[in-house]
Amino acid sequence: MEESWVNSAERIGADLHLELFEPGGRRASLIRALREAVRSGRLAPGTRLPPYRSLAADLGVARNTVADAYAELVAEGWLTARQGSGTRVADRAEPLRHAARTPIKAPLRARGPLHDLRQGAPDASAFPRAAWLVSYRRALQQAPSEVFGPGDPAGRRELREALTEYLARARGVRTEPERIVICSGFAHALRLLFGQGGSAGRNGGGGGHVGGGDDGVLHGPLAVEAYGLGFHRGLLATAGVRTVPLALDADGARVGLLERERGVLLTPAHQFPTGGPLHASRRAAVIDWARARGTVVLEDDYDGEFRYDRKPVGAVQGLDPERVIYIGSVSKSLSPALRLGWMVLPEQYVDDVLAAKGEREAWASVLDQLSLADFILSGAYDRHVRRMRQRYRRRRDRLVEALAEHAPHVEVTGVAAGLHAVLRLPPGTERSTVKAAAWQGIALDGLAAFRHPETTMRAVDGLVVGYATPSEHAYGAAVDALCGVLPPGEQRGPSTV
Amino acid sequence: MEESWVNSAERIGADLHLELFEPGGRRASLIRALREAVRSGRLAPGTRLPPYRSLAADLGVARNTVADAYAELVAEGWLTARQGSGTRVADRAEPLRHAARTPIKAPLRARGPLHDLRQGAPDASAFPRAAWLVSYRRALQQAPSEVFGPGDPAGRRELREALTEYLARARGVRTEPERIVICSGFAHALRLLFGQGGSAGRNGGGGGHVGGGDDGVLHGPLAVEAYGLGFHRGLLATAGVRTVPLALDADGARVGLLERERGVLLTPAHQFPTGGPLHASRRAAVIDWARARGTVVLEDDYDGEFRYDRKPVGAVQGLDPERVIYIGSVSKSLSPALRLGWMVLPEQYVDDVLAAKGEREAWASVLDQLSLADFILSGAYDRHVRRMRQRYRRRRDRLVEALAEHAPHVEVTGVAAGLHAVLRLPPGTERSTVKAAAWQGIALDGLAAFRHPETTMRAVDGLVVGYATPSEHAYGAAVDALCGVLPPGEQRGPSTV
Numbered sequence: 006m007e008e009s010w011v012n013s014a015e016r017i018g019a020d021l022h023l024e025l026f027e028p029g030g031r032r033a034s035l036i037r038a039l040r041e042a043v044r045s046g047r048l049a050p051g052t053r054l055p056p057y058r059s060l061a062a063d064l065g066v067a068r069n070t071v072a073d074a075y076a077e078l079v080a081e082g083w084l085t086a087r088q089g090s091g092t093r094v095a096d097r098a099e100p101l102r103h104a105a106r107t108p109i110k111a112p113l114r115a116r117g118p119l120h121d122l123r124q125g126a127p128d129a130s131a132f133p134r135a136a137w138l139v140s141y142r143r144a145l146q147q148a149p150s151e152v153f154g155p156g157d158p159a160g161r162r163e164l165r166e167a168l169t170e171y172l173a174r175a176r177g178v179r180t181e182p183e184r185i186v187i188c189s190g191f192a193h194a195l196r197l198l199f200g201q202g203g204s205a206g207r208n209g210g211g212g213g214h215v216g217g218g219d220d221g222v223l224h225g226p227l228a229v230e231a232y233g234l235g236f237h238r239g240l241l242a243t244a245g246v247r248t249v250p251l252a253l254d255a256d257g258a259r260v261g262l263l264e265r266e267r268g269v270l271l272t273p274a275h276q277f278p279t280g281g282p283l284h285a286s287r288r289a290a291v292i293d294w295a296r297a298r299g300t301v302v303l304e305d306d307y308d309g310e311f312r313y314d315r316k317p318v319g320a321v322q323g324l325d326p327e328r329v330i331y332i333g334s335v336s337k338s339l340s341p342a343l344r345l346g347w348m349v350l351p352e353q354y355v356d357d358v359l360a361a362k363g364e365r366e367a368w369a370s371v372l373d374q375l376s377l378a379d380f381i382l383s384g385a386y387d388r389h390v391r392r393m394r395q396r397y398r399r400r401r402d403r404l405v406e407a408l409a410e411h412a413p414h415v416e417v418t419g420v421a422a423g424l425h426a427v428l429r430l431p432p433g434t435e436r437s438t439v440k441a442a443a444w445q446g447i448a449l450d451g452l453a454a455f456r457h458p459e460t461t462m463r464a465v466d467g468l469v470v471g472y473a474t475p476s477e478h479a480y481g482a483a484v485d486a487l488c489g490v491l492p493p494g495e496q497r498g499p500s501t502v
Numbered sequence: 503m504e505e506s507w508v509n510s511a512e513r514i515g516a517d518l519h520l521e522l523f524e525p526g527g528r529r530a531s532l533i534r535a536l537r538e539a540v541r542s543g544r545l546a547p548g549t550r551l552p553p554y555r556s557l558a559a560d561l562g563v564a565r566n567t568v569a570d571a572y573a574e575l576v577a578e579g580w581l582t583a584r585q586g587s588g589t590r591v592a593d594r595a596e597p598l599r600h601a602a603r604t605p606i607k608a609p610l611r612a613r614g615p616l617h618d619l620r621q622g623a624p625d626a627s628a629f630p631r632a633a634w635l636v637s638y639r640r641a642l643q644q645a646p647s648e649v650f651g652p653g654d655p656a657g658r659r660e661l662r663e664a665l666t667e668y669l670a671r672a673r674g675v676r677t678e679p680e681r682i683v684i685c686s687g688f689a690h691a692l693r694l695l696f697g698q699g700g701s702a703g704r705n706g707g708g709g710g711h712v713g714g715g716d717d718g719v720l721h722g723p724l725a726v727e728a729y730g731l732g733f734h735r736g737l738l739a740t741a742g743v744r745t746v747p748l749a750l751d752a753d754g755a756r757v758g759l760l761e762r763e764r765g766v767l768l769t770p771a772h773q774f775p776t777g778g779p780l781h782a783s784r785r786a787a788v789i790d791w792a793r794a795r796g797t798v799v800l801e802d803d804y805d806g807e808f809r810y811d812r813k814p815v816g817a818v819q820g821l822d823p824e825r826v827i828y829i830g831s832v833s834k835s836l837s838p839a840l841r842l843g844w845m846v847l848p849e850q851y852v853d854d855v856l857a858a859k860g861e862r863e864a865w866a867s868v869l870d871q872l873s874l875a876d877f878i879l880s881g882a883y884d885r886h887v888r889r890m891r892q893r894y895r896r897r898r899d900r901l902v903e904a905l906a907e908h909a910p911h912v913e914v915t916g917v918a919a920g921l922h923a924v925l926r927l928p929p930g931t932e933r934s935t936v937k938a939a940a941w942q943g944i945a946l947d948g949l950a951a952f953r954h955p956e957t958t959m960r961a962v963d964g965l966v967v968g969y970a971t972p973s974e975h976a977y978g979a980a981v982d983a984l985c986g987v988l989p990p991g992e993q994r995g996p997s998t999v
């Protein structure tokens with residue numbers, strides 16, 4: 006039998022899909038099929054064709070038939086054959102494909118700004134490639150085979166165990182691996198909790214609903230901080246969840262105003278974006294509210310690792326693990342490219358969240374999960390966080406110093422933690438300052454971009470300045486450019502007003 | 503300033519969250535906070551504490567204060583100190599945590615069956631660890647910094663380019679990188695197309711809807727093959743999409759029966775689970791239907807790489823890229839652990855799918871995306887697919903031979919491709935055979951498990967036997983066990999009937 010011949014040929018070469026339907030002999034129909042594949046553009050210039058014997062075995066034709074066909078097409082100019090590089094589609098084989106169709110424009114990627122001072126992303130140049138590769142290699146080599154089969158929707162137990170220990174030690178979270186569910190990040194967690202994950206940001210509907218989506222683990226209305234991420238509010242709106250703004254003051258969200266909402270979403274360690282921690286008395290009060298009303302606190306611990314002073318702000322979750330859903334990710338501490346986050350859940354929600362996640366869908370890459378477990382347990386995560394904490398603290402200090410020198414009238418707030426600061430501006434100057442910054446190639450947002458549309462809080466003018474995104478060498482210039490566009494301090498209104 | 507001291511201390515040690523609120527001196531309050539962290543179970547036995555100077559710098563206390571506190575707790579038995587291993591939480595420090603609470607049971611994982619002949623997963627022991635690591639390392643080392651920043655919702659361009667070339671060459675798909683959107687797998691693609699991705703499998707509602715979910719890119723009713731994956735039907739039902747069964751015959755789905763459905767979901771290369779390819783005339787006919795009615799064909803190319811005969815079955819997408827949404831993944835070819843799939847879209851759907859995916863959510867791990875691009879371009883993907891094709895073909899042959907010898911009355915079908923076969927059984931024997939198999943520790947499904955509840959097709963009895971899941975050494979025993987539970991061929995009904 007030719008089976009052994011097939012087997013050896015199978016080991017080499019690449020797959021090439023060809024349909025030899027036409028009459029006229031195998032050689033002729035192979036030539037026609039190959040020519041058509043090249044002419045139509047399906048095989049792009051430079052594409053390497055499989056070796057003769059491999060394609061011959063695949064198609065069940067003689068080796069010489071393939072060799073003849075290749076030679077013919079080389080002669081016609083469709084293919085090129087070069088010693089050592091095999092047979093390839095010729096560069097000058099002009100593709101005719103889609104001649105009648107308008108070419109698709111590459112999506113308009115905004116060209117990066119000159120100075121990127123938007124909040125939200127860590128310093129991409131600081132990803133610990135070498136240390137991560139060590140963990141990845143170890144995870145890949147030590148993984149039992151079942152790792153490569155269907156995954157556990159809760160996520161790998163190795164990672165849930167590592168997180169249990171790490172979050173307890175570093176963030177004061179009290180939990181156990183059975184109550185952790187791995188996800189792709191905070192937005193994925195919101196989708197799992199409130200349902201309707203497929204279509205964020207397009208419909209924007211649901212603002213009129215009161216009960217919220219009927220497919221979520223949780224239901225609205227949900228209290229949110231009066232300043233927060235519009236992206237999250239949009240996700241919730243798409244899920245049919247009404248968000249009710251909760252005013253802020255110097256002690257953080259005014260949780261005493263909570264009433265009949267079905268839950269509250271807070272950033273207790275570092276209010277986003279205004280920057281203060283939630284006062285201890287309010288931490289206790291919000292737990293009391295959740296207990297009394299049988300509701301739940303969603304704790305978004307988005308940058309809890311980055312605290313620069315010595316007043317520790319642990320997770321509210323530690324006060325009552327049955328009343329808080331704690332959500333974190335590596336998006337700020339390592340990179341959003343990993344798509345890894347976690348939910349620490351009260352017992353009553355675990356099964357529903359797992360059901361929402363779907364039995365067949367692990368979502369997060371299992372190898373990345375194992376790598377992160379190793380990265381945490383080996384101490385590499387702590388080392389990286391501490392190294393980045395130093396770097397970001399230096400950047401914060403530099404920003405504060407530059408402002409003290411060049412714009413002493415601009416108050417800097419929210420700088421005890423995190424990857425961004427808030428610069429308070431004179432009333433009425435925010436919009437023009439953001440615009441002036443954009444003209445100078447500085448990307449940043451004003452506070453208005455984060456304001457809940459329904460809040461009645463008095464608006465203050467300010468800039469949200471992220472200091473993590475620029476690379477180390479570009480940061481100084483970005484700060485200098487920022488100082489150049491801030492409104493002057495001695496500014497007086499027209500004397501007639 | 504002590505900044506330099508902080509900086510050097512920051513480089514070492516791990517984070518430990520402690521709140522020193524109480525009066526009574528720093529040493530006493532540190533001891534109390536540490537003791538409480540251990541006693542409450544927040545710090546698990548074996549947890550390593552940070553070095554003195556690191557914790558001292560973090561808390562702003564003298565190094566001796568930390569050393570004294572550690573020594574006191576070692577003396578009390580809460581901690582242990584050993585040369586070279588630092589200070590750790592003692593093993594015998596019995597945690598009191600959650601004493602009053604019922605412990606959560608680990609979720610009931612069904613113990614693996616003795617012989618796993620379910621379809622759906624590749625041989626997990628065959629993941630090409632070494633080759634994958636080569637690609638991962640190269641991708642990680644060569645990645646520009648921006649890779650670690652916020653991702654493109656379409657997926658990395660490197661991967662979309664590699665897929666464009668690969669799918670054209672190996673599957674006859676005609677596309678360009680701008681029309682490919684990377685996702686986490688087929689189920690994620692369905693969620694992106696039909697909306698409501700957060701809550702599959704819990705509500706099951708929507709069966710009464712006609713129009714389908716109002717948040718999807720596509721809308722129902724959707725025609726599906728009369729036999730298919732119930733998991734997919736469930737996802738669609740949750741999204742509010744009604745599925746209409748399309749009868750099958752020897753030439754595949756009877757697309758001539760399509761009427762006013764808004765789209766059709768097909769497995770043209772290898773009907774799942776019955777196993778035949780869609781006949782060429784029907785491939786053309788379904789495209790004609792989609793053109794005439796302005797609808798779309800969803801092509802699930804779940805195992806297109808694994809074809810064992812020489813009749814090539816390319817993608818239907820190649821017939822009309824503007825009328826077919828082609829969906830594939832590495833879940834069968836490499837591993838479901840990677841969570842990587844792709845959608846090849848008609849131009850008109852690209853923007854909506856990207857919007858559904860969400861501007862902030864790349865979903866699939868970016869490093870895995872880059873690794874797969876390298877894996878494809880380096881030829882490693884072709885090599886792996888060809889190696890696995892050989893392996894699965896041998897398994898198929900072994901199954902066919904064993905059945906010919908031990909159960910010649912059982913017809914084997916659908917074996918020209920894929921990772922599973924269908925065994926036709928005598929009428930009325932399917933259910934008892936599946937049960938008998940379960941008693942012998944053999945996990946497999948009967949055809950009934952895949953049948954659309956509303957189809958009027960005549961039911962046939964059969965087993966769906968996956969031959970990919972067992973590891974190489976366990977496969978022979980699994981086939982032998984299977985032969986032992988098949989119904990006998992000479993069986994006669996009671997003579998009175």
